[in-house]
Amino acid sequence: MRRPTLEAVAARAGVSRATVSRVVNGSDTVRPEIRAAVLRAVEELGYVPNSAARSLVTQRTDSIGLVVSEPPSRVFSDDPFFSIVVRAVSQELENADKQVVLMLASSAAGHARVERYVAGGHVDGVILLSLHGSDPLPAALLRTGVPVVSHGRPVSTVRPPYCDCDNVGGARAAVEHLVGKGRRRIATIAGPPDMTAGLDRLAGYREVVSGSDRRSLVAMGDFTRESGAAAMRQLLEDDPDLDAVFAASDLMAIGAMHTLRKAGRRVPDDVAVVGFDDIEAARYTDPPLTTVRHPIAEVAQAIVRMLLSLEPGQRPEPVILPTELIVRDSA
Amino acid sequence: MRRPTLEAVAARAGVSRATVSRVVNGSDTVRPEIRAAVLRAVEELGYVPNSAARSLVTQRTDSIGLVVSEPPSRVFSDDPFFSIVVRAVSQELENADKQVVLMLASSAAGHARVERYVAGGHVDGVILLSLHGSDPLPAALLRTGVPVVSHGRPVSTVRPPYCDCDNVGGARAAVEHLVGKGRRRIATIAGPPDMTAGLDRLAGYREVVSGSDRRSLVAMGDFTRESGAAAMRQLLEDDPDLDAVFAASDLMAIGAMHTLRKAGRRVPDDVAVVGFDDIEAARYTDPPLTTVRHPIAEVAQAIVRMLLSLEPGQRPEPVILPTELIVRDSA
DNA sequence: CTGAAAGCGCTTACAG
């Protein structure tokens, strides 16, 4: 079932290929009768332009790469972050009539593939997700000359333009809330130290704690429930008298609450818990989770707009969106 | 920053474009010295083949479309199903050196876009997700002649090949477990009636209930937490004496437990709860959720293999993977 | 084993 070409449409409409091309591309320098005849032929033949041929001459592909750079261990995690970003990006790109090409790079081989793919001119731009400190991808992609933006501030020294939420301010608000509730021993479960979301939320915690004559008490996690549960066990061992914990993600807060329950601590009576992200699950925990809203979809939309308006050689300023403390029952 | 072409590599290596093409594509009919010279030139110039030009002549794109057909209301839900499928498909396709092009079709305009995109030869095959009864997409895509497979049995009369889990059997096992525990008034929160996962899980429930001289008690949901919470409220109103509920998704089970808690019912003492899917969150509810394991990633892998091995004109048999009851504390 | 040549299906100056 061979698809009809421009040639076939031209023959049917009795015009040249150039004219068909003009009509198909919406040029307004075509006589109405001719346009109508061409459109009829297009319709009758079910003509759809071949995208490879078009890209070859226009040097555009009308697709954008969404590169997710994650270690294999987290690739199957059910972090809603991924899903929300993917959907928001697709939706926003849809308005610009562009497609999303998804690329997971979870290994060195994966990185090489992504790099080749981008260098092969397959996409007009790249959105980077989940950047880790040692990640060589940003530098490699920047070198291809293709426009690149990052969802979240990258750790690496070579920095593509990015959009992020106010991680430090959000963490600060969370911990200040705990201080305001009179909590004395406030611990934190931090995110991975090779991601800026991990670093910045920890920085916000430290600022408030050290500014209020409290001692800091830190355990590390990697944003997953399981790591939150493990970190909470560690924290209880380190200081059985703690009366509050700020987890750098809702998933870790959920894991922490699981551990607290098993240890017989009541939330918030014995230990107050605050999360970060305000994912939907935060409304369904027992008790419902007090957390910091992370405008994930809004950041994604901003990224897309940034990418689409990027002029060659230009370095736009980062965009930082505000967070908001959402008080529920856990703290 | 113009990228080097075959031409440039040929000039540098002192051979013809045909020879460079052969080396780049791994043909073994090239003399070793020449191959080495070409590879050196490729390296020095940083040559990467232009994919549009290659596709134009080979008529292949080495990418596969993943089409998610969902109403806008659910597009931003954080159902891990979406994330798991996307990741599993990418991973599996990576082994075959193919890329995933993600397409969300959440409106009539979206459908038209997807159809045009596929008809435009942008992808070599299509994987369909979240099919709803009235969805015109399967028929439209099948008409393009591009290979299509579906994740989950489609409702529509025109049926692409598919892979699914044993929804009926899984639901049966869940309800039999409740019967075995001596529960008398077993309700169900069903999925949407325009999706086979909704229909089949309800059918499994009905089979067991009606085969054990119990009355059925059904409320409808749409697989989300919120719908599960609302359905549970309805159920408690309809029959305050119910002592068990089978929810057709873990998310709905989580919503139902939320409602039960607010209504002062203890789980499982007053009301036993069983879910479906065994998402990670099921291990972190209070109490941990008894559920039916849905091998989402395995189904996705099977789909990809099916798609890649599809011969033109062939209609492979559906593949149905088994489910497994996971007993925890909620029932 | 290698090269000259045709051709994949489009777009876009350039003439007219």
Next chain:
DNA sequence: CTGAAAGCGCTTACAG
């Protein structure tokens, strides 16, 4: 306003 022609960057019979 329209058409003839060149060209985008590859691959692949076909000769040799």
